[in-house]
Amino acid sequence: MFISTYENKLDKKGRVSVPASYRSQINKDGFDSIICYPSFTLPTIEFCPQSRLDxxxxxxDNLNPFDExxxxxxxxxxxxxxxxxxxxxxRVTMVHKLLKHANINSKVLFVGQGKTFQMWDPSNFKRFSLSAQKKANLKRAELKWKSEN
Amino acid sequence: MFISTYENKLDKKGRVSVPASYRSQINKDGFDSIICYPSFTLPTIEFCPQSRLDxxxxxxDNLNPFDExxxxxxxxxxxxxxxxxxxxxxRVTMVHKLLKHANINSKVLFVGQGKTFQMWDPSNFKRFSLSAQKKANLKRAELKWKSEN
DNA sequence: CCTTTTATGGGATATCATGGGATAACATGG
DNA sequence: CCATGTTATCCCATGATATCCCATAAAAGG
Structure with missing residues (x-):
């Protein structure tokens, strides 16, 4: 389970420490590496285990072949x-293109998402999380209902 | 079951003893840790077992991966x-951000909520519980009034 | 009372995040 | 096939932080 947030630094070689608690979770799942890719919709980098990428x-692949x-x-x-x-x-060495997508310079914020986690520029995340919190408050009841069924 | 209230102290390392009766409940459920998060609506920290977060x-996780x-x-x-x-x-070491959310300095009040519990700043709790009591009384009166008609 | 559990304090130790040098793998052009 | 520059690994050092462990005080229970 990836939870909480952690702010770490990128060094000049492009390396950054993955939070120890995330690492131990990854090891527990039997992996010695991690998959990352740019988010479709947000300025953040998504991280997940290989199994999830699969x-x-x-x-x-199961989407309608004619779905654009x-x-x-x-x-x-x-x-x-x-x-x-x-x-x-x-540590992992970050890919420059991905850092650019997320607008990351020197500080990176790891953000737990349960079964995955994200890497944000800290100030970008602050903005996003404020609006996410508001929307979540409005829609929370909806999720609860679904989870009970 | 988490019941009653207990007032303990934060030490200068940010640690606080979890009331023994809460601990034994947590152990009985088979956990050696506890999950906490800021209340959505109140200046308090909510505590629940791992299983609830899971x-x-x-x-x-069951939502569509492309759902915003x-x-x-x-x-x-x-x-x-x-x-x-x-x-x-x-003892547990508290996260600074959460303490700030609940306005906690040195004293903490554990408040049992049955299946969960909360951590309050003692004087904050007094204020909020009083106003909660008033609201409850108003509603009770209202309820009574309705039932009599 | 006396014994046991609980709460608290603080020093010792281990873990973690970070920096940087040295070495190895790699790709490219001659 | 070799020379060379680049990039990625490996390794060790260090400061900061969190965790472990022991000591003592306070409270609870028999």
Whole structure:
């Protein structure tokens, strides 16, 4: 389970420590690397285990072949995904293109999303989370209802 | 079952003893840690067992991966939740951000809520519970009035 | 009372995040 | 096939932080 948020620094080699609690979760799932790709809709980098990427690709594959979103998703996910290996200190080296997508310079904010996590520019996230919180408050009841059924 | 209230102290390392009766309840449920997050509506910190968060995350995970609500819920729930481990004396180290949300300085008030519990600033709680009591009285009067008609 | 559990304080130790040098892998052009 | 520059790995050092462990005080229970 990836929860909470952690702010870490990018060094000049483009490396950043993945929070220890995230790392131990990844190891527990039996992986020594992590998949990342740009979010479709937000200025953030998505991180997930290999197993989840497999599922996402399958979900896209199951879309109607004539759905115009299919190609967009397929390209966005498969072509833009990267596998990052951990060094012996638990860091990964970030891909420059992805950092640019998320507008990240020197500080990075890891944001837990349950089964996945994201990497944000800290000030960008602050803005997003404010509006997310408001929307979530409005729609929370809806989720509850669904989860009970 | 978490019942009654207990007032304990935060030490200068940010640690606080979880009341023994709460701890034994948590252990009985088979957990060696506890999840906490800011209340959506009140200046208090909510505590619940891991299993409760797991269910919510599962519900979110079952949403369509391309649904924008998914990001919103995931952020509002997962990013704001923290897992706290007990030390060998039954204390947890509090997250500064949460203390700020609840306006807690040195004294903390544990408030049992049945299946969950809360952590309040003692004087804040007094104020909020008084006004809650007034509202309850008003509604009770109203209820009575209705039932008599 | 006396014993046991609980709450609190603080020093010692381990873990984590970060920086940077040294080495190895790689691609490219001659 | 070699030379060279680039990039990615590996390794060690260090400061900050969190965790472990022991000591003591306060409270609860028999």
């Amino acid at each position: 599922k996402i690709i399958e979900a896209i 979103n299919r190609d967009i998703f397929a390209t966005s996910v498969a072509a833009n995904s990267h596998k990052l290996n951990f060094d012996s200190e638990g | 269910k919510i995350i599962e519900a979110i 609500n998914r990001d919103i819920f995931a952020t509002s729930v997962a990013a704001n939740s923290h897992k706290l481990n007990f030390d060998s004396e039954g």
